[in-house]
Amino acid sequence: MLRWIIPIVIYILIDIYVYQAFRTLWKGPIIKWLYFGSSAIIIGLLIYLIVNTGGSRRMSAGSMYIIGIFIAFFFPKIVVILVMFLEDIIRLLIGFIFKFAGEDQTFHLPSRRKFVSTVALGIAAIPFTSLIYGMVRGKYNYKVHEYTLEFDTLPAAFDGYKVTQISDVHSGSFTNKEKIKYAVDLVNQQQGDLILFTGDLVNNLATEMDDWKEVFGSLTAKDGVFSVLGNHDYGDYVQWETETEKVKNLDDLKAIQKEMGWNLLLNENRTITRNGASIKLVGVENWGIGGFKKAGDLDKACEGVETSDFKILMSHDPSHWQEQVKTHPKNIELTLSGHTHGMQFGIEIPGLIKWSPVKYRYENWAGIYKELGSTLNVNRGFGYLAYPGRVGIWPEISVITLKQTSRIT
Numbered sequence: 177m178l179r180w181i182i183p184i185v186i187y188i189l190i191d192i193y194v195y196q197a198f199r200t201l202w203k204g205p206i207i208k209w210l211y212f213g214s215s216a217i218i219i220g221l222l223i224y225l226i227v228n229t230g231g232s233r234r235m236s237a238g239s240m241y242i243i244g245i246f247i248a249f250f251f252p253k254i255v256v257i258l259v260m261f262l263e264d265i266i267r268l269l270i271g272f273i274f275k276f277a278g279e280d281q282t283f284h285l286p287s288r289r290k291f292v293s294t295v296a297l298g299i300a301a302i303p304f305t306s307l308i309y310g311m312v313r314g315k316y317n318y319k320v321h322e323y324t325l326e327f328d329t330l331p332a333a334f335d336g337y338k339v340t341q342i343s344d345v346h347s348g349s350f351t352n353k354e355k356i357k358y359a360v361d362l363v364n365q366q367q368g369d370l371i372l373f374t375g376d377l378v379n380n381l382a383t384e385m386d387d388w389k390e391v392f393g394s395l396t397a398k399d400g401v402f403s404v405l406g407n408h409d410y411g412d413y414v415q416w417e418t419e420t421e422k423v424k425n426l427d428d429l430k431a432i433q434k435e436m437g438w439n440l441l442l443n444e445n446r447t448i449t450r451n452g453a454s455i456k457l458v459g460v461e462n463w464g465i466g467g468f469k470k471a472g473d474l475d476k477a478c479e480g481v482e483t484s485d486f487k488i489l490m491s492h493d494p495s496h497w498q499e500q501v502k503t504h505p506k507n508i509e510l511t512l513s514g515h516t517h518g519m520q521f522g523i524e525i526p527g528l529i530k531w532s533p534v535k536y537r538y539e540n541w542a543g544i545y546k547e548l549g550s551t552l553n554v555n556r557g558f559g560y561l562a563y564p565g566r567v568g569i570w571p572e573i574s575v576i577t578l579k580q581t582s583r584i585t
Contacts, residue, residue, distance in 0.1 A: 180226050184219060187250070191215045194253045197260060197293040218246055234380050234414050237351050240564040241311070247563055248307040252300035259296035263289070310520075310565030316355045317570045318362055323544055325551055326579045327509050329486050331453035334578055339488065340368030340397065341574040343514025344376040344406065344557035348384035349564060353391065359558065359571070360391055366575045370448070371397040373438065374514045375406025375462065375492030379561060380414045382428035393436035399448050402439045404459040406492040406515060407468050408561075441490065443477040455486040458508070463500070464493035464515070472496060478506045488512065494540040494554045502550040510551050510576075516541040517557040518569030532569055542569065 191212070198207055221242045229235055235243075330337075342363060350356055363371065378384040385392075395401050409429055416422040433440045441459025448455050458481065463472030472491060481487060487508045489501060494513040501511050518541060522532025534541045545552045556572035 180222075184222065187219065188215075190250075190253055190257065193260070194256045197256055197296050200290055200293040201297070214249070218249055222246060235562070237349055237564065240349060240560075240562060243562055244307070244311045244564045248304055248311070251307065252304040255300040255303060256296045259292065259299065263292045306567045307563075307565065310563075310567035312565075314566040315520075315560050315564065315571065316352070316359070317566065318359045318573060319570045320362070320366065320573045320575055321543070321556075322575045322577070323553065324577045324579055325510065325544070326581045327486065327551075328581045329484070329509060330578055330580045331450075331455065331486060332580055333451040333453035334455055334486070335580045337450070337455075337578045338366070338368045338370075339512075339576045339578065340366045340371045341374060341512050341553065341555050341576065342371070342558045342572075343374040343492070343512075343555040344517055344559055344561075345373070345392070346376055346379050346408070346557075346559035346561045347388045347392075348379035348381065349560055350388065353387070356388070357391055359573075360394060363395060363573050366573065368397050368575065370399045370457070371395050371401040372457075372488075372490055372512055373401065373403040374490050374512050374555060375404050376408045376514065376559075377403070377406070377433070378429065379408055380411055382425050382432060385429070385432050389432060389436055395436075395438075400439055401437060402441060402446070402457060402459065402490065403433055404441055404490045404492055405461050405471075407462045407464060410462070410469055410471070412469060441477075443471075443473045445477055445479075445481055455488065456481045457488050457490070459490045460496070462492050463496040465495040465499060468493060468495075474500055474504060478504075478508075481506060483507050494538060494552060497545075497550070497552045498539060502548050502552075508550060510553075510578075512553050512555070512574075512576075513540075514555045514557055516554060517561065518542045520557075520560055520563055520566045520569055522567075522569045524568060 195208075195211055198211055225239055225242045229239060340363060409426070411422050411425045414422075430440055439446070441457070443460055445456050445458040448457055458477050460472035460474055460477045462469045463474075464470070483506055487506065487510070489508045489511045491497065491501065491511055491513055493515045497511045497513060501508055516534050516538050519532045519534035522534070524530050530542070532541060540552055540554050542554050542556050545554070553574055553576060555574050556569055558571050558573070560566060560571075
């Protein structure tokens, strides 16, 4: 609890400062009780969350909504502070000017202007309503991103071959089965020759899939559904009583994927054939820079794969592509990743802007990237984690059509 006391105190001080904007516009005790009453409820919910989770990353869907409510109220207050702080600097300067000009022997601080408070609260209303919308509707605003990628090395028999990718399901966050069924049906409607899942099926526990096995088991494609593990699938963010329990959790998750008809690739590859030609599907365990798990072994996964083979690699974390994949001697043509979620927040206007704070952490965070003859697609994610919503970066189903270069018209 001690490490949370300072952040809570800071939040209370921010509350007191921001209240000045409300007090400037609305007089009387009602607004004070409403404002500080809501703040007390939020702080109480945070304390409840801290006590019940011990500050760990093991959270229920309900816990995530507490985080979402906190974020929806906290970030708009930061916006108000920025506007009000600028006005306070101006007020101080005016006060000093009046004092030293001799107009008044006592220091006089001009009163806060209603106009500035109105502007501050008006601007703050934008992130507030956006964050609330993100929790209510945005997280179910599924988008199909279609890409046509051309390759010199693609066998002619696979010209027009369609790969459907989803990533980062995070089933432990879900609360609405009908919305998830709709999204899974949308995946099937793409009629991909392959469906590839690039990791993070759960938040922490295999049991999170108990209510969702039937739904995700309905995914179907001509050449099958294949998957790899993401960093959350290993149960590393849970304090287990014994190592045996942790191992069993991972074994259970692997068994669930088999039960659903998925083919889990653990540093291995498979051959996909069509009309006498073939391509290689390669799957590695999680490998990420920084403190993320590095169980992925690309060399082992590529055993038996020739440099001349056309290869599709599934690797959960896109940092793997930057660090190892794009320069690998096997010349891996296409890599599919996820992991970043696009931070579930950002601005995307096709052809104009593509921005999210996650870009300052990951060089490759959403969409198609090409370097050194290698191509990467970073899926924005199917589900959500921590903040139970999405704003601007919507949940994604990637549909990639492979084309042989000479056949592009």
